[in-house]
Amino acid sequence: MPELPEVETVRRGLEPVMEGARFTAVEARRRDLRWPLPKDFAARLQGQTVTGLGRRAKYLLADLSSGEVLLMHLGMSGSFRVFRDGGERKPGQYYHERAQHLAHDHVVFHMSSGAHVTFNDPRRFGSMKLVRRDKLEDEPLLRALGPEPLGNEFDAAMLARSCRGKKTSLKAALSDQRIVAGLGNIYVCEALHRALLSPKRRASTIASRTGAPNERAERLVDAIKAVLQDAIRAGGSSLRDHKQTNGELGLFQHNFRVYDREGQPCVTPGCSGTVKRIVQNGRSTFFCPVCQK
């Protein structure tokens, strides 16, 4: 499943061809993705200009000149391809990549920028929704989301307040979208390793009894921001290498320190540990039992 850095990479890939451009035609080849497409979907987009392309957690938000916002989620297997100037490229590379059969090209945006933007989604857990901009705050999909991890408001004090008294593990707390939005299995494992904190540690132990942050909370927030920024940078650099690919996937240079590295040596300087895999809440957790305390 794409996580926040992949979605941000996709946003940066779509921005130059969608922002400021008008939908000249929209093809909706099915009536539904995860949910039915909005009523009169193509007609409501056609002729509208994208005034801005933003992101909230793992949602892409295209502001339209009509006053509506097109909310797009990639789900488990959704991806976009951009066709322009006789070449095709795919913004965002995911670790768990899936084949893209043309049969799964469900929505195509023809933009006045000359680009065709195709949404492909084999498993159809992705979604598209149209919401009025002035009703966005009431949107159920967004309302329950916690702070953006890269936003200024997300800091040690805020994370500690949310974890105060929590008996769940740190892994579970960071995976909870109400505590911090957009983190998934991969980057939670990576952030905990960078912060040298065990995924099994009780979430409450990063806060004092009154909810004040301790040094662990500071380390954890720094690690979360750093790992996301590094991943976005890596995604951005992979884009430059894939300018004129014809849908073929290049190899995205992942630099995971623990994720999917079971049995391999820990990369923390001076640590002689071996990366271990355990299962927490039905998901694999990768960590080093020696340096992550």
Ligand SMILES: [Zn+2]
């Ligand atoms: Zn280690």
